[in-house]
Amino acid sequence: MDDRSLNGNILIVDDKADNLRLLSRMLGQRGYEVRSAISGSAALMAVRALPPDLILLDINMPAMNGYQVCEELKACEQTGAIPIIFLSALSDTADKVKAFRIGGADYITKPFQVEEVLARVENQLTLRQMQLKLQRSNQKLMQEVQQRKRAQDILQDSEAALRQRTQEMEAALEELRLTQMQLVQSEKMSSLGQLVAGVAHEINNPINFIHGNLRPARDYAEHLLMLIQAYQKSAPTPPELQAQMDSIDLDFVKQDLPQLLESMQVGIDRIMGIIRSLRTFSRLDEADIKTVDLHDGLDSTLMILSNRLKQEDNSDGVEIVKCYGDLPRVECYPGQLNQVFMNILTNALDAIEDENSQRLAQGRSPQLGQITISTRITEAQTVQISILDNGPGMPDSVQQRLFDPFFTTKPIGRGTGLGMSISYRIITERHRGTLSCTSTLGQGTEFVITIPLQQSQSQPQSLTMHGREEAGLSPEPC
Known part of the structure; x- marks a missing residue:
């Protein structure tokens, strides 16, 4: 039709x-x-x-x-x-x-x-x-x-020549793939440096504005609270005003407002430290070696993650057990060490929470997540920080690639695969230390950071954004 x-x-x-x-x-x-x-x-x-x-x-x-x-x-x-x-x-x-x-x-x-x-x-x-x-x-x-x-007739007629040509093409493609991977890896690291520099610069300006105004805000709040307290002592309180004070719970506000402002100050300081670390990675400026209390860095990192941790007033979240030793002040790059702490603790929290989500989906009760942070001085006069979790652990195949750039076991959108790679270089290149991992399936994972008490002044002043192979480095065995 x-x-x-x-x-x-x-x-x-x-x-x-x-x-x-x-x-x-x-x-x-x-x-x-x-x-x-x-x-x-x-x-x-x-x-x-x-x-x-x-x-x-x-x-x-x-x-x-x-x-x-x-x-x-x-x-x-x-x-x-x-x-x-x-x-x-x-x-x-x-x-x-x-x-x-x-x-x-x-x-x-x-x-x-x-x-x-x-x-x-x-x-x-x-x-x-x-x-x-x-x-x-x-x-x-x-x-x-x-x-x-x-086509079959043509293929049969030229089978021998085609086989030879195929072998040559396979060899050429394999060489091209290896070269392309090296170029892509190099380009990714270069792009990452530019991205980090741009992000750090854009964030730094508004954060400086907030940081500069936060201290006057705290002073103003303190003066207002003092004025309110003096007014309450020297003047009678009319019933309408008393009712308004009761409705807003003035006593609680007077107690909580300074704590809120203090928490904001700590958070802003932490953000500014991260920005300094990001700028260091992108080599826009250099961070100075400082003598600090590492426990302060660990505690500030835990504070940033407090919404995922177990609090005294509820049973939700992961429990943190601190086994801090008597540490002297340590020469280090504190902002970068805090970033390492953040990467390791975040990975531990993700592993515990994902395992509990799977247990709930299977109709089983979730287990109490626990992370134990231990610090001590070794006989070699180095500082050792251990972060041990009771999560699901990792197989050997994952441990062997743990510090490789862009390697991640997380779904797309949840991880870049750069956190542990950068952490490894912060410890080994910047602090002349070691970062190792020990993990057993079903029994949890332990990361051990070891750095010297004092840093040599002759060490490199900036992290290279290249792979470990170019720097002559290899990860500690897990």
């Missing part, structure tokens, strides 16, 4: 004009494109001029009856596939058998029943459409078979 009509092109052949008008009107109202021929010879001319999708052919016609028209059409290759529905007042079985034997597709007995004619026409046009579709599919399949056969 072509695009000449939405429903199909039908040729009606009958020597009776009334029958032609009736069938033409009936089919035309259903959207078919209808042509008519009043004799057998006229029908043959119409078919040769424009082959229809279906022919309604009367049997009893003068000069050339329907059987003769059908036989001539079926004998021609171009018209032999056109379906023909015979129209006749003859109801004898022999007539019907002859009609089907010479190639008729269907038979309609006069007088016509509208619904029967429409149903049989629609059925034949549907069959015709399916036949044409099948023919096109078969032709396409034959073409594909021939193309594949030709």
Whole structure:
């Protein structure tokens, strides 16, 4: 069926004009494109001029009856596939058998029943459409078979040469892949440095503004609280004012406001320390070695993570156990060490929380998460910080790649794979120390940081943003 009509092109052949008008009107109202021929010879001319999708052919016609028209059409290759529905007042079985034997597709007995004619026409046009579709599919399949056969012949003829060429291409691709990985790794680290520099610069300005205004705000708040206290002592409190003071819980506000401002000050100081560390990574400026109490850095990091830790007034969160030794003040880069603490503690919290989420999904009770932080002085006069969790632990395959850049076991969007790599370089390159990991599946993970009490003044003053292989370094065995 072509695009000449939405429903199909039908040729009606009958020597009776009334029958032609009736069938033409009936089919035309259903959207078919209808042509008519009043004799057998006229029908043959119409078919040769424009082959229809279906022919309604009367049997009893003068000069050339329907059987003769059908036989001539079926004998021609171009018209032999056109379906023909015979129209006749003859109801004898022999007539019907002859009609089907010479190639008729269907038979309609006069007088016509509208619904029967429409149903049989629609059925034949549907069959015709399916036949044409099948023919096109078969032709396409034959073409594909021939193309594949030709390709197979060519492949067999050049098999030896192709095998050699394939081996050469595989070797070239492997070399290209290795080179590309090195270039991508180098570009990522370079881009990271630029990104960190930009982020640190953009954050630094508003943070400096907040930091500069926070101390005056604390002084103003202190003065106002002193004024309120003096007013309460020296002047009677009207009932309306007392009711307002009770509604806002003034005593609690006076106690909590200084603590809130102090927490904000600690948080701002921590953010500024992180910004200084980020600027150091991007080599915009250099951080100075300072003599500090490492416990202060650990405590400030825990404060930033306090929303995920167990508090005294509730049982949620991970419990922190501090086993601090008697440490002297240590020469180090405190902002960078705090970043290492943050990376290790965050990973431990993620592991414990993910394990408990899986336990809940399996219908099991979550376990109490616990992180133990221990510090001590070693016999070699170094400081050792141990961070031990009771999470799910790691397999050997993960431990072996733990400090590789961009390696992460977290889903996309939750981790960049750079935290432990950067932490490793902070400890080994900047502090001439060691960072090791010991983990057993089902028993938890322990990270041990060891750094000297004093830092040499001859050590590098900035972290390189390159891989450990370029720096001649390798991770501690886990």
